[in-house]
Amino acid sequence: MTASDHLTAQRTILATVYRTHVAPGSRYALVDFPDHANVGDSAIWLGELALLRQITGRDPCYVSTWHDFEIDAFRDACPDGILFLHGGGNLGDIWPHHQRFREHILATIRDRTVVQLPQSVHFRVLAQVDRFATLVADHPDFVLYVRDTRSLDFARKHLSCPSHLAPDSAYALGERSAGPPQCDLLMLMRTDDERQGYAMPSTTQAIVADWLEDDPDLPVGVDAIAREAQAVARVDRGLRLLAQGRVVVTDRLHGHILSDLLGIPHVVLDNEYGKIAKYLDAWSFPKEIVTKAATMEEALSLADGLLATR
Incomplete structure (x- = not known):
């Protein structure tokens, strides 16, 4: 496999994943904007945005960070459509602010599909899994994408939701x-x-x-x-x-x-x-x-x- 073939393959898989959830004209929200200096999270965000724009032909109807999400503003701006959670490496207990936000979304947004874009999953303390697993099991339509097979095995063992393997969204750049x-x-x-x-x-x-x-x-x-x-x-x-x-x-x-x-x-x-x-x-x-x-x-x-x- 050449370098060019490898990059094309990653982008092709990502486009197929995203097209599972949106089509031309679809409305959507993209939340958990990475409001910090870490370059990698911004690369993921821009890849997500590029794919969603390419497929839907439109910008997100609502964007927020973990700390300024407002449910009324979200519903006013996006009365229908999928809510996408920004991907990365924060599903677990290492970066608790993002995990608590993800749990808040699952507890409060229950009238539409919530899609967790490609993540790595890691809990240092397995007891921390139970709360998240309960919220996932209770949500009517949550879909999880992960970036590696260890995370996929973990998700399929502990979480009652559709879980799939996908590349990191930064490859869409x-x-x-x-x-x-x-x-x-x-x-x-x-x-x-x-x-x-x-x-x-x-x-x-x-x-x-x-x-x-x-x-x-x-x-x-x-x-x-x-x-x-x-x-x-x-x-x-x-x-x-x-x-x-x-x-x-x-x-x-x-x-x-x-x-x-x-x-x-x-x-x-x-x-x-x-x-x-x-x-x-x-x-x-x-x-x-x-x-x-x-x-x-x-x-x-x-x-x-x-x-x-x-």
Whole structure:
């Protein structure tokens, strides 16, 4: 499979998934906008928006974050149509605000289909599953999409709802172009609650960064237009960062996905609960683009090998 074939396959599967729920002219809401600097969530949001617009020919009739959702405003703006929950990696107990919002939606929006767009599922404490499982079982029409087979197995074991495998929605952004690299090795390494805590060798000459800080000129505003502009600015920042390297090492899933879209060879380490390896195991990827490593030493050795061929 070539790199181009692989990217086309991911987009094709995503389009089929979305067309299961919407058609030309369909009304829909898209909620849980990622109101934070993490580039990956904005990439997912823009991919979701691109697919929904492409299929329906229209913008969402209602958009909100987890903290400013208003049920009356939602019903006024979107009296019918599916409610889509933004995908990502927050179904579980690591990022509780988003999980509580998802549970609130299931408890209060019961007169229409609610679709959870592709997610990774992880609960550190299994006892936390019961509340969510009860809400899922009680909801008349909830559909769950997950990004890897471990999440799918978990959902089919614990949750009484249709559960399906689908790629990450950021692949709907399509291939991107990168300018001339500025360094041999760019290392995008997590500094948040999902980090594994890899020790950085003191000898590395790589640029080491994370992408959790917004640019000072980020567009402001809380309407749908401003939020889309914020997501675009965040993704552009992430693409510029990754494009600095001839080769990338990362423990972020969207460090991998955006490097994939940019065509930059990269080595992936894993996050705290194995999210990246499970995603790679679920889908076919060209080996000349992405390689898995278990340790920092292995990652740097593989990166050196990639640099020697470029």
